[in-house]
Amino acid sequence: xxxxxxxxxxxxxxxxxxxxxxxxxxxxxxxxxxxxxxxxxxxxxxxxxxxxxxxxxxxxxxxxxxxxxxxxx
Numbered sequence: 001x002x003x004x005x006x007x008x009x010x011x012x013x014x015x016x017x018x019x020x021x022x023x024x025x026x027x028x029x030x031x032x033x034x035x036x037x038x039x040x041x042x043x044x045x046x047x048x049x050x051x052x053x054x055x056x057x058x059x060x061x062x063x064x065x066x067x068x069x070x071x072x073x
Contacts, residue, residue: 032064 039060046056 028064031067035060035062035064 038056041056043053046053051059
């Protein structure tokens with residue numbers, strides 16, 4: 001199998017890249033769901049967690065990919 005030796009690193013990369021993209025896609029979907037849910041929370045619950053209606057709506061309007069750097073792992 002010496003003919004495969006030069007492409008072995010590429011095979012591993014071909015598996016890792018789609019897996020990484022899938023994880024990022026799933027994380028973005030979860031983030032979008034969380035933000036939509038935040039936009040639907042009642043005002044009295046928002047007060048309990050220390051947010052105003054305006055802050056909740058602003059967060060809900062952010063795109064899923066717009067997250068802090070430390071969340072991106």
